[in-house]
Amino acid sequence: MSEVLSKYLPEHAVKSCFELIKANEVHLKIVNERVTRHGDYRKGPGGKHEITINSNLNKYKFLMTLIHEIAHLVAFKKFGRNIKPHGNEWKYTFQQLMVPFIRPEIFPSQVLPLMARHFRNPAASSDTDATLSLALKQFDKENDKSYIFEIPYGSFFRIHNGKIFKKGAQRIKRFECQEVSTGRIYLFSPNAEVELLPARC
16 A cells, blocks of 8 residues: 555655554545545445545645545544534644644645645635645646636636636636626636636637
8 A cells, every 4th residue: 555655645745644544444545537526535335434536636635635535534533423524623633634744854845834824724625725726736747727717817718528618707706707608607716727728809
């Protein structure tokens, strides 16, 4: 298992992650990319703890996702199954499990202060923290994707299912975007990854 983990995690995080997986009897599956989530945790048949994580994540996102999902397992064990999935009990557990990893041997120096700030009050998804998300994105494999907040107002973009939209105004945290084929308005998270299309005449 530790040999497999070393392909996906920062070198100095492998041993501690392996110990967490072993201590919590986690059955870890590394799976093909899912658009809607980086990872998930569920209690499978016979009470087996199953965690799945997308194989395409860079090593820093993979580490955060793994600890995020282990925090669900630990919080449920400690506080009971009736807690909110991303409530205070989970936040506290995620903080406690993640803080030992926020050090220069594991994360690049430019990311460390952003990690420290994020983990004062961790969100259900690190993708909602635009600054941290952008800092971590530079370690992704090369791709042609952009975040919605990066692309110009009025530009056209394509999402994972092939639908094309035009970017509109920001409404509080999300952007109003119009689907070109139907004219319907949809709200997009600033950190949704999309394919920017050439300008239309």
